[in-house]
Amino acid sequence: MKVESRNLHLRFGNFTALNDLTFELSDEKIYGLLGRNGAGKTTLLSIMAAFRESSSGSIAINGEEPFENAKIMQQIAFMYDKDYSDESENAKSILEFAERYRPNFDMDYADYLIDRFKLDKKKSISKFSKGMQSAFNVIMGLVARTPITIFDEAYLGMDAPSRNIFYEELLEDQQNHPRIMILSTHFVSEMDYLFDEVVILHEGNMLLQEETDALLAKGATMTGHADIVDDVVQSKQQINVQYLGQTKAVTVYGELSDEETKMAVKQGLEVTPVSLQDLFIHLTKGTDEDESSV
């Protein structure tokens, strides 16, 4: 399975929600799709999942346009924060219906997950609490075992212990049945360990796509006496600056050699890694006064 996007644009009237996106997802791994509110994540995922057509450019799943393509749609599960208030069916009937059109559907795994999330299979979905509906949604996404599985904030209503069960199951099932798994989330610090690769959208543009380890290796915070910090970071891209009296902490982004790190430490600076959440925050910072880094 391969997702290829070439110069993808999506406009809502005069507003460009997605701007010239060119990227590929070609490995069976977990992609974390990050972006601030309104960055375009849901819009992109709905094009990928055949819910929407692009304005121009192309998206291809294994070489085929997904929109109105039944063959491709069967291979993609798009789970989002769905409202089930009008759903009269119970969990059992919905699972049985899904089993009919999902070739890799695993009903035994569904039963196991229904128990693990403590759901009542015979109860109407509309009577489930918000968190139970979310849990049911992630169960549907996992047990379908589609070659492309997308969770767009589908876990929003779940409490922390339930989200933790989801993360455990996701990692184990992904290991046993690898697929292209895309997770869009605002729970960055909680979910960062799940991602093999990170894609960040910013205001409809592709900000970066990179393996998580390689991305994290590009960030470092240098803390120490302001003059020394300034000297060390002057040739680097500085994405955040903080002052604490005479002490200055500058987060840099880019290639940082072992030699440069050693030199910084030798000059008395503390060099610390940057979390994915902090990198994401700093790299997508606005230019407003209230968002400035100092």
Ligand SMILES: Nc1ncnc2c1ncn2[C@@H]1O[C@H](COP(=O)(O)OP(=O)(O)OP(=O)(O)O)[C@@H](O)[C@H]1O
């Ligand atoms: N049907 C629509 N008509 C007009 N504008 C829309 C429509 N759907 C989305 N947009 C706009 O497109 C942009 C991207 O929206 P999208 O829902 O894809 O963002 P997102 O990254 O998923 O945001 P969030 O994290 O807040 O869910 C936003 O500015 C939004 O207002």
